[in-house]
Amino acid sequence: MSGGAPAGPGPFRMLDADHPFAEREVALVDLIDRVLATGVVISGDITISIAEVDLVRVSLRALVSSINENVPSPWGDRNPGEARFRGH
Amino acid sequence: MSRTRTASYVYAVTGPLDQGQLAAVRGVGGSPVRLVGEDGLAAAVSAVPFHEFGGEALRTRLEDRDWLEETVRAHHAVVDAVARLTAAVPLRLSTLYLDDDRVRAMLRANRERFGSVLARLDGRVEWGVKVYADPGRVVPPPDPAAPSQPAADDRPGRAYLKRRREQRRARDDAWRTAADLVERLEGRLRELSEASERHRPQHAELSGASGENVLNAAFLVARGEDSAHFLAAVRDFERGLVAGVRVEVSGPWAPYSFSQDTADTALTAGAEGAG
Numbered sequence: 001m002s003g004g005a006p007a008g009p010g011p012f013r014m015l016d017a018d019h020p021f022a023e024r025e026v027a028l029v030d031l032i033d034r035v036l037a038t039g040v041v042i043s044g045d046i047t048i049s050i051a052e053v054d055l056v057r058v059s060l061r062a063l064v065s066s067i068n069e070n071v072p073s074p075w076g077d078r079n080p081g082e083a084r085f086r087g088h
Numbered sequence: 089m090s091r092t093r094t095a096s097y098v099y100a101v102t103g104p105l106d107q108g109q110l111a112a113v114r115g116v117g118g119s120p121v122r123l124v125g126e127d128g129l130a131a132a133v134s135a136v137p138f139h140e141f142g143g144e145a146l147r148t149r150l151e152d153r154d155w156l157e158e159t160v161r162a163h164h165a166v167v168d169a170v171a172r173l174t175a176a177v178p179l180r181l182s183t184l185y186l187d188d189d190r191v192r193a194m195l196r197a198n199r200e201r202f203g204s205v206l207a208r209l210d211g212r213v214e215w216g217v218k219v220y221a222d223p224g225r226v227v228p229p230p231d232p233a234a235p236s237q238p239a240a241d242d243r244p245g246r247a248y249l250k251r252r253r254e255q256r257r258a259r260d261d262a263w264r265t266a267a268d269l270v271e272r273l274e275g276r277l278r279e280l281s282e283a284s285e286r287h288r289p290q291h292a293e294l295s296g297a298s299g300e301n302v303l304n305a306a307f308l309v310a311r312g313e314d315s316a317h318f319l320a321a322v323r324d325f326e327r328g329l330v331a332g333v334r335v336e337v338s339g340p341w342a343p344y345s346f347s348q349d350t351a352d353t354a355l356t357a358g359a360e361g362a363g
Contacts, residue, residue, distance in 0.1 A: 026164065027338070028157055029294045030216060033287040033304065034344035035160045035167075039180040040101075040205070042194060 094135040095142075095184045096124070096191050099166040100176040100342070101202050105130050113169045116162045121169075124188045126195040129202055132170050133191055141184055171342030175210035177202055178344045205347060213340035215307050215318060217277060218290070220299035221266035223259055225332030266333055270303045273325050273335070280318045281307035285345040299334060306345035315340065 097116055105123055113121045115134030123130045139145060149155045160181065167178045185191045195202070278284050289301040309318045319337065326335050 026161075027295065028160065029290050030338050031160050031164050033216075033290070034178075034306075034341065035163050035181050037287065038285075038344040038347065039167075039178040040347050041180045042098075042183055042198070 093138040095138045095186060096133045096188050097136045097141075098179050098183045098185065098191055098194075099132045099134075099163060100170045100178050101195065101206075102130050102132070102170055102174050102176045103206060104128060105170070105174055109173050110169065113166055114162070115166050116159055118162075121166055124191045124195075126192040127199050129195045129199060131191050131195060132166055132176075133188065134166070136184070141182055146182055167342045167344070175206045175212075176342055177205050177209065177347045178342050179347075209308075209343045209346060212282065212308050212310055212343055212346075213315060214343045214345055215281075215309055215315070216338035216341060217273070217303065217305050217307065217322060218297075218301055218336045218338075219266070219270050219273065219303035220297055220334045220336065221262070221269075221302045222299035222332045222334075223262040223266070262332065265330060266302050269329065269333055273322075274303065274305060276321055276325065277305075277307055277318065280314070280321055281309045283308040283346055287345070297336070299332070306341070308343055308346045311340075 099115065099121070104125065107123050110121050110123065110132065113132075115121045115132075116136050117134075117140075119134040119136065121132050121134045124133045125131075140149065149159075163181050167176065170176045171178070185194065274284070285306045287304040287306060289304050290297075292298075292300065295301065307318065309315050322335060322337055329335070
Protein backbone atom coordinates (compact mmCIF):
# COMPACT_ATOMS: atom_id res chain seq x y z
CA MET A 1 0.00 0.00 0.00
CA SER A 2 1.52 3.31 -0.95
CA GLY A 3 1.01 6.75 0.53
CA GLY A 4 -0.53 7.50 3.87
CA ALA A 5 -2.57 5.28 6.09
CA PRO A 6 -6.07 4.75 4.76
CA ALA A 7 -7.48 5.32 8.23
CA GLY A 8 -5.98 8.81 8.57
CA PRO A 9 -5.38 11.65 8.42
CA GLY A 10 -7.66 14.07 10.15
CA PRO A 11 -7.51 17.59 11.43
CA PHE A 12 -6.25 16.83 14.93
CA ARG A 13 -2.66 16.45 15.97
CA MET A 14 -0.89 15.87 19.18
CA LEU A 15 0.44 19.29 19.98
CA ASP A 16 2.87 18.68 22.76
CA ALA A 17 5.87 20.66 21.57
CA ASP A 18 8.12 19.11 24.20
CA HIS A 19 7.91 15.75 22.58
CA PRO A 20 9.42 14.42 19.39
CA PHE A 21 6.14 13.07 18.07
CA ALA A 22 4.32 16.35 18.52
CA GLU A 23 3.59 16.99 14.89
CA ARG A 24 2.75 13.49 13.89
CA GLU A 25 -0.78 12.85 12.74
CA VAL A 26 -2.83 10.73 15.10
CA ALA A 27 -3.79 7.59 13.23
CA LEU A 28 -7.45 6.70 13.41
CA VAL A 29 -6.66 3.07 14.22
CA ASP A 30 -4.64 4.16 17.25
CA LEU A 31 -7.53 6.36 18.33
CA ILE A 32 -9.98 3.51 17.99
CA ASP A 33 -7.75 1.31 20.16
CA ARG A 34 -8.11 3.90 22.86
CA VAL A 35 -11.35 5.81 22.47
CA LEU A 36 -13.45 2.73 21.80
CA ALA A 37 -11.58 0.01 23.63
CA THR A 38 -10.33 1.77 26.76
CA GLY A 39 -11.61 4.59 28.90
CA VAL A 40 -13.85 4.25 31.89
CA VAL A 41 -17.23 2.74 31.20
CA ILE A 42 -20.01 4.20 33.28
CA SER A 43 -23.58 3.29 32.72
CA GLY A 44 -24.88 6.50 31.21
CA ASP A 45 -28.55 7.32 30.85
CA ILE A 46 -28.92 6.78 27.18
CA THR A 47 -26.66 4.17 25.76
CA ILE A 48 -26.84 1.87 28.74
CA SER A 49 -25.93 -1.13 26.65
CA ILE A 50 -22.81 0.41 25.19
CA ALA A 51 -20.48 -1.72 27.28
CA GLU A 52 -22.09 -4.80 25.82
CA VAL A 53 -21.50 -3.76 22.25
CA ASP A 54 -18.09 -4.55 20.91
CA LEU A 55 -17.52 -1.03 19.66
CA VAL A 56 -14.14 -1.83 18.29
CA ARG A 57 -15.42 -4.67 16.19
CA VAL A 58 -18.34 -2.66 14.86
CA SER A 59 -16.14 0.29 14.00
CA LEU A 60 -13.37 -1.76 12.43
CA ARG A 61 -15.89 -3.48 10.24
CA ALA A 62 -17.00 -0.04 9.10
CA LEU A 63 -13.43 0.96 8.35
CA VAL A 64 -12.61 -2.17 6.43
CA SER A 65 -15.68 -1.79 4.28
CA SER A 66 -14.88 1.86 3.68
CA ILE A 67 -11.46 0.90 2.42
CA ASN A 68 -12.97 -1.74 0.22
CA GLU A 69 -15.30 0.87 -1.22
CA ASN A 70 -12.29 2.39 -2.92
CA VAL A 71 -11.72 -0.89 -4.70
CA PRO A 72 -14.03 -1.23 -7.71
CA SER A 73 -16.61 -3.88 -7.11
CA PRO A 74 -16.25 -6.80 -9.51
CA TRP A 75 -20.02 -6.88 -9.92
CA GLY A 76 -20.41 -3.15 -10.44
CA ASP A 77 -23.90 -3.17 -8.98
CA ARG A 78 -23.36 -0.89 -6.01
CA ASN A 79 -26.17 1.31 -4.97
CA PRO A 80 -24.65 4.77 -5.52
CA GLY A 81 -26.36 6.04 -2.41
CA GLU A 82 -24.27 3.69 -0.31
CA ALA A 83 -20.90 4.80 -1.51
CA ARG A 84 -19.08 7.14 0.82
CA PHE A 85 -15.83 8.29 -0.60
CA ARG A 86 -13.45 10.39 1.33
CA GLY A 87 -12.40 13.70 -0.15
CA HIS A 88 -8.87 13.63 -1.50
CA MET B 89 -40.62 26.13 16.52
CA SER B 90 -38.79 22.91 17.06
CA ARG B 91 -35.82 22.54 19.32
CA THR B 92 -33.53 19.56 19.03
CA ARG B 93 -33.50 17.65 22.25
CA THR B 94 -29.96 17.37 23.57
CA ALA B 95 -28.08 15.10 25.95
CA SER B 96 -24.96 15.74 28.03
CA TYR B 97 -21.99 13.94 26.51
CA VAL B 98 -19.20 13.37 29.05
CA TYR B 99 -15.62 13.15 27.73
CA ALA B 100 -13.47 13.03 30.83
CA VAL B 101 -13.51 13.57 34.57
CA THR B 102 -10.90 15.72 36.31
CA GLY B 103 -10.30 17.57 39.52
CA PRO B 104 -11.44 21.19 39.75
CA LEU B 105 -10.56 23.10 36.59
CA ASP B 106 -11.03 26.63 35.30
CA GLN B 107 -13.72 26.80 32.65
CA GLY B 108 -11.79 29.52 30.81
CA GLN B 109 -9.05 27.06 29.91
CA LEU B 110 -11.46 25.11 27.77
CA ALA B 111 -12.87 28.14 25.95
CA ALA B 112 -11.45 27.16 22.57
CA VAL B 113 -12.21 23.45 22.85
CA ARG B 114 -15.00 21.99 20.74
CA GLY B 115 -16.59 18.61 21.19
CA VAL B 116 -18.67 16.24 19.11
CA GLY B 117 -20.56 18.11 16.41
CA GLY B 118 -18.55 21.27 17.10
CA SER B 119 -20.37 21.98 20.34
CA PRO B 120 -18.63 24.08 23.02
CA VAL B 121 -17.25 22.16 25.99
CA ARG B 122 -18.23 23.16 29.50
CA LEU B 123 -17.36 21.91 32.94
CA VAL B 124 -19.94 20.39 35.20
CA GLY B 125 -18.57 20.42 38.72
CA GLU B 126 -19.57 18.53 41.82
CA ASP B 127 -17.87 17.64 45.05
CA GLY B 128 -14.29 18.45 44.00
CA LEU B 129 -14.62 16.78 40.60
CA ALA B 130 -15.40 18.22 37.18
CA ALA B 131 -16.75 16.57 34.05
CA ALA B 132 -15.94 17.95 30.60
CA VAL B 133 -19.31 17.94 28.89
CA SER B 134 -20.95 19.13 25.69
CA ALA B 135 -24.47 19.03 24.37
CA VAL B 136 -25.15 16.53 21.57
CA PRO B 137 -28.37 15.85 19.70
CA PHE B 138 -30.22 13.09 21.48
CA HIS B 139 -31.28 11.37 18.29
CA GLU B 140 -27.70 10.77 17.16
CA PHE B 141 -26.94 8.52 20.09
CA GLY B 142 -30.16 7.24 21.55
CA GLY B 143 -31.34 3.68 21.16
CA GLU B 144 -30.02 1.86 18.14
CA ALA B 145 -28.77 5.07 16.52
CA LEU B 146 -25.25 4.69 17.88
CA ARG B 147 -24.73 1.22 16.54
CA THR B 148 -25.88 2.26 13.09
CA ARG B 149 -23.75 5.37 13.13
CA LEU B 150 -20.64 3.52 14.14
CA GLU B 151 -20.84 1.78 10.81
CA ASP B 152 -20.71 5.12 9.04
CA ARG B 153 -17.03 5.68 8.53
CA ASP B 154 -17.23 9.46 8.24
CA TRP B 155 -19.34 9.81 11.36
CA LEU B 156 -17.07 7.40 13.19
CA GLU B 157 -13.89 9.26 12.31
CA GLU B 158 -15.37 12.66 13.10
CA THR B 159 -16.78 11.53 16.43
CA VAL B 160 -13.70 9.61 17.53
CA ARG B 161 -11.45 12.56 16.67
CA ALA B 162 -13.75 15.03 18.39
CA HIS B 163 -13.88 12.86 21.50
CA HIS B 164 -10.11 12.59 21.49
CA ALA B 165 -9.64 16.34 20.96
CA VAL B 166 -11.53 17.09 24.17
CA VAL B 167 -9.85 14.34 26.22
CA ASP B 168 -6.46 15.46 24.92
CA ALA B 169 -7.12 19.14 25.69
CA VAL B 170 -8.25 18.36 29.24
CA ALA B 171 -5.39 15.93 29.89
CA ARG B 172 -2.87 18.61 28.94
CA LEU B 173 -4.22 20.84 31.69
CA THR B 174 -4.57 18.38 34.53
CA ALA B 175 -4.94 14.72 35.44
CA ALA B 176 -7.97 13.34 33.61
CA VAL B 177 -9.89 10.10 33.49
CA PRO B 178 -11.02 9.55 29.89
CA LEU B 179 -14.46 8.02 29.54
CA ARG B 180 -15.52 5.59 26.85
CA LEU B 181 -16.88 7.08 23.64
CA SER B 182 -20.53 8.06 23.90
CA THR B 183 -21.16 8.22 27.63
CA LEU B 184 -24.36 10.27 27.77
CA TYR B 185 -26.67 11.67 30.41
CA LEU B 186 -30.09 13.16 30.04
CA ASP B 187 -28.93 16.46 31.57
CA ASP B 188 -26.22 18.04 33.71
CA ASP B 189 -27.99 17.13 36.94
CA ARG B 190 -27.57 13.49 36.02
CA VAL B 191 -23.87 14.15 35.33
CA ARG B 192 -23.54 15.64 38.83
CA ALA B 193 -25.25 12.62 40.31
CA MET B 194 -22.80 10.36 38.48
CA LEU B 195 -19.84 12.35 39.83
CA ARG B 196 -21.22 12.16 43.36
CA ALA B 197 -21.84 8.44 43.13
CA ASN B 198 -18.29 7.73 41.94
CA ARG B 199 -16.39 10.35 43.84
CA GLU B 200 -13.95 8.05 45.59
CA ARG B 201 -13.18 5.92 42.61
CA PHE B 202 -12.51 8.87 40.36
CA GLY B 203 -10.38 10.37 43.10
CA SER B 204 -8.17 7.30 43.34
CA VAL B 205 -7.80 6.92 39.57
CA LEU B 206 -6.95 10.63 39.24
CA ALA B 207 -4.29 10.30 41.91
CA ARG B 208 -2.78 7.32 40.10
CA LEU B 209 -2.73 9.11 36.73
CA ASP B 210 -1.59 12.51 37.93
CA GLY B 211 1.57 13.60 36.11
CA ARG B 212 1.56 10.51 33.89
CA VAL B 213 1.19 10.07 30.16
CA GLU B 214 0.66 7.07 27.95
CA TRP B 215 3.09 6.03 25.22
CA GLY B 216 2.04 3.68 22.48
CA VAL B 217 4.65 1.27 21.16
CA LYS B 218 4.06 -0.94 18.16
CA VAL B 219 6.37 -3.46 16.58
CA TYR B 220 5.97 -4.61 12.98
CA ALA B 221 7.71 -7.60 11.49
CA ASP B 222 7.96 -8.48 7.84
CA PRO B 223 8.75 -12.20 7.97
CA GLY B 224 10.10 -12.25 4.44
CA ARG B 225 12.73 -9.71 5.37
CA VAL B 226 13.66 -10.67 8.89
CA VAL B 227 17.15 -12.10 8.94
CA PRO B 228 17.75 -14.07 12.11
CA PRO B 229 21.18 -13.86 13.65
CA PRO B 230 23.47 -16.61 12.27
CA ASP B 231 23.26 -19.95 14.03
CA PRO B 232 26.82 -21.06 14.79
CA ALA B 233 25.70 -24.71 14.92
CA ALA B 234 24.41 -24.70 11.37
CA PRO B 235 26.67 -26.08 8.62
CA SER B 236 27.97 -23.17 6.61
CA GLN B 237 27.77 -24.90 3.24
CA PRO B 238 25.16 -27.62 2.82
CA ALA B 239 26.29 -30.65 0.85
CA ALA B 240 25.23 -30.60 -2.77
CA ASP B 241 22.42 -32.93 -3.71
CA ASP B 242 21.96 -33.59 -7.38
CA ARG B 243 18.54 -35.24 -7.21
CA PRO B 244 16.01 -32.51 -8.21
CA GLY B 245 13.12 -33.86 -6.06
CA ARG B 246 15.24 -33.99 -2.96
CA ALA B 247 16.66 -30.57 -3.66
CA TYR B 248 13.18 -29.11 -4.02
CA LEU B 249 11.96 -30.59 -0.74
CA LYS B 250 15.05 -29.43 0.97
CA ARG B 251 14.60 -25.94 -0.36
CA ARG B 252 10.99 -25.87 0.83
CA ARG B 253 12.03 -27.11 4.23
CA GLU B 254 14.66 -24.42 4.45
CA GLN B 255 12.19 -21.74 3.45
CA ARG B 256 9.80 -22.90 6.13
CA ARG B 257 12.54 -22.98 8.68
CA ALA B 258 13.69 -19.51 7.68
CA ARG B 259 10.16 -18.26 8.19
CA ASP B 260 9.86 -19.91 11.58
CA ASP B 261 13.22 -18.47 12.53
CA ALA B 262 12.07 -15.03 11.41
CA TRP B 263 9.00 -15.19 13.63
CA ARG B 264 11.02 -16.48 16.52
CA THR B 265 13.50 -13.66 16.05
CA ALA B 266 10.67 -11.13 16.00
CA ALA B 267 9.04 -12.69 19.07
CA ASP B 268 12.33 -12.58 20.96
CA LEU B 269 12.79 -8.93 20.06
CA VAL B 270 9.27 -8.09 21.21
CA GLU B 271 9.81 -9.88 24.49
CA ARG B 272 13.07 -8.07 25.08
CA LEU B 273 11.62 -4.66 24.22
CA GLU B 274 8.48 -5.16 26.26
CA GLY B 275 10.50 -6.34 29.25
CA ARG B 276 12.75 -3.33 29.09
CA LEU B 277 9.89 -0.87 28.69
CA ARG B 278 8.00 -2.44 31.58
CA GLU B 279 10.97 -1.68 33.79
CA LEU B 280 10.79 1.94 32.70
CA SER B 281 7.04 2.38 33.13
CA GLU B 282 4.51 2.19 35.93
CA ALA B 283 2.04 0.02 34.08
CA SER B 284 1.56 -1.56 30.67
CA GLU B 285 -1.31 -2.84 28.62
CA ARG B 286 -1.54 -4.71 25.37
CA HIS B 287 -3.99 -3.73 22.67
CA ARG B 288 -5.10 -6.03 19.91
CA PRO B 289 -2.60 -6.16 17.06
CA GLN B 290 -3.77 -3.88 14.29
CA HIS B 291 -5.09 -5.06 10.98
CA ALA B 292 -2.53 -4.20 8.29
CA GLU B 293 -5.27 -3.05 5.95
CA LEU B 294 -6.37 -0.44 8.49
CA SER B 295 -3.06 0.82 9.72
CA GLY B 296 -1.68 0.99 6.18
CA ALA B 297 1.61 -0.13 7.69
CA SER B 298 3.78 -2.75 6.05
CA GLY B 299 4.55 -5.95 7.91
CA GLU B 300 2.64 -7.75 10.59
CA ASN B 301 1.80 -5.87 13.79
CA VAL B 302 3.34 -8.18 16.37
CA LEU B 303 3.10 -5.84 19.34
CA ASN B 304 0.59 -3.08 20.08
CA ALA B 305 1.21 -1.97 23.63
CA ALA B 306 0.70 1.06 25.86
CA PHE B 307 2.85 2.17 28.77
CA LEU B 308 2.08 4.54 31.61
CA VAL B 309 5.06 6.78 32.29
CA ALA B 310 5.61 9.91 34.36
CA ARG B 311 6.06 13.09 32.35
CA GLY B 312 9.47 14.68 32.04
CA GLU B 313 12.58 12.72 32.82
CA ASP B 314 10.92 9.31 33.03
CA SER B 315 9.36 9.82 29.61
CA ALA B 316 12.72 10.93 28.22
CA HIS B 317 14.35 7.73 29.52
CA PHE B 318 11.54 5.66 28.14
CA LEU B 319 11.88 7.17 24.67
CA ALA B 320 15.66 6.87 24.79
CA ALA B 321 15.29 3.16 25.54
CA VAL B 322 13.06 2.72 22.50
CA ARG B 323 15.60 4.52 20.35
CA ASP B 324 18.43 2.37 21.73
CA PHE B 325 16.45 -0.70 20.91
CA GLU B 326 15.76 0.54 17.39
CA ARG B 327 19.45 0.90 16.75
CA GLY B 328 20.04 -2.79 17.45
CA LEU B 329 17.16 -4.05 15.31
CA VAL B 330 17.51 -6.63 12.57
CA ALA B 331 16.19 -5.91 9.09
CA GLY B 332 12.46 -6.46 8.66
CA VAL B 333 11.50 -5.38 12.19
CA ARG B 334 10.29 -1.87 12.89
CA VAL B 335 9.24 -0.01 16.02
CA GLU B 336 6.73 2.82 16.04
CA VAL B 337 6.02 5.11 18.98
CA SER B 338 2.95 7.30 19.44
CA GLY B 339 2.13 9.79 22.13
CA PRO B 340 2.08 11.29 24.56
CA TRP B 341 -1.52 10.18 24.94
CA ALA B 342 -3.94 10.96 27.70
CA PRO B 343 -3.77 7.81 29.84
CA TYR B 344 -6.66 6.09 28.06
CA SER B 345 -5.38 2.57 28.55
CA PHE B 346 -4.92 3.03 32.29
CA SER B 347 -8.13 4.71 33.32
CA GLN B 348 -9.91 1.63 34.58
CA ASP B 349 -10.62 1.51 38.25
CA THR B 350 -8.03 -0.73 39.88
CA ALA B 351 -10.79 -2.37 41.92
CA ASP B 352 -12.06 -3.57 38.54
CA THR B 353 -15.63 -2.83 39.40
CA ALA B 354 -17.91 -0.98 37.06
CA LEU B 355 -18.59 2.60 37.96
CA THR B 356 -22.21 3.26 38.62
CA ALA B 357 -24.76 5.75 37.44
CA GLY B 358 -26.09 8.44 39.74
CA ALA B 359 -27.28 7.41 43.20
CA GLU B 360 -30.81 8.26 42.22
CA GLY B 361 -30.66 5.52 39.61
CA ALA B 362 -32.11 5.64 36.16
CA GLY B 363 -35.42 4.15 37.11
